[in-house]
Amino acid sequence: MPQQLDSSTREALEARLRFYRDLGMTEFYRRPVDPELIATVRASESSETTQTIYPEESQTIPHRKSFPAAPEIAAAVAPSERNAALELIRQEIGDCTRCALSTGRNKVVFADGDAKARLMFVGEGPGADEDAQGIPFVGRAGQLLNNMITAMGLKREEVYIANVVKCRPPGNRTPEPEEANTCSPFLFRQIDVVRPEVLVALGATAATYLLGQRQPLAGLRGRVHSFRGTKLIVTYHPAFLLRDPRQKKEAWADLQIAMRELGLKPPSRG
Numbered sequence: 001m002p003q004q005l006d007s008s009t010r011e012a013l014e015a016r017l018r019f020y021r022d023l024g025m026t027e028f029y030r031r032p033v034d035p036e037l038i039a040t041v042r043a044s045e046s047s048e049t050t051q052t053i054y055p056e057e058s059q060t061i062p063h064r065k066s067f068p069a070a071p072e073i074a075a076a077v078a079p080s081e082r083n084a085a086l087e088l089i090r091q092e093i094g095d096c097t098r099c100a101l102s103t104g105r106n107k108v109v110f111a112d113g114d115a116k117a118r119l120m121f122v123g124e125g126p127g128a129d130e131d132a133q134g135i136p137f138v139g140r141a142g143q144l145l146n147n148m149i150t151a152m153g154l155k156r157e158e159v160y161i162a163n164v165v166k167c168r169p170p171g172n173r174t175p176e177p178e179e180a181n182t183c184s185p186f187l188f189r190q191i192d193v194v195r196p197e198v199l200v201a202l203g204a205t206a207a208t209y210l211l212g213q214r215q216p217l218a219g220l221r222g223r224v225h226s227f228r229g230t231k232l233i234v235t236y237h238p239a240f241l242l243r244d245p246r247q248k249k250e251a252w253a254d255l256q257i258a259m260r261e262l263g264l265k266p267p268s269r270g
Ligand code: SF4
Pocket: 093, 096, 097, 098, 099, 100, 101, 102, 108, 165, 166, 167, 179, 182, 183
């Protein structure tokens, strides 16, 4: 049996995996480790303080399930009826227990913004602040998203914001495929109601579950995809940009594609 990692090692490992995930690297494989190397390292460590991180070689990584077919695109909803249509979806979600994320959440985080928005953002899932308030993107990443929206010449109230999963994954881990695939049909229905002209996927998880394909973010950015009758643009998640601000320039280039598709010009600074 492999021993448990101590909490600081686990947190460092999770942070590193989040960083790779934000870059669009989502598949990781364990390689067999040379037993002689393990023996050498173990011998050099104190037997009392050693926390082994070597997996048993017989342990296998479960094969990823393929993506289920997305539901058919729903009939268009008149702009005046969109709030009511979204409320029906919210009521249907209710006090949801359809996936394992229900056990650790505080609030279901449905969405925020204008039901008649021309632009919609889709993130991965709620964090601690969002879970506490029941509103998406209200923490530090949310403040950066607000700044990005302002830079585009828009107000947050003018766009619509939702996530792939509506309940906070424990420790902000990536949603499991089963969780994302269980929750995302609600997101697809929200998209069908709002019918934004442009959809921006924030990060690899949003891009993966919207496009139904697992691909590095680099291969998806910089172009316009088609999704449920809407133009879809892929960029970095604001939380990733907080960790690596050097990539903000790249994200701005992606947002400029969205602005071009919407016919928007950045606000003048004068
Ligand atoms: S994440 Fe979605 S499917 Fe899972 S419990 Fe929450 S609302 Fe339900």
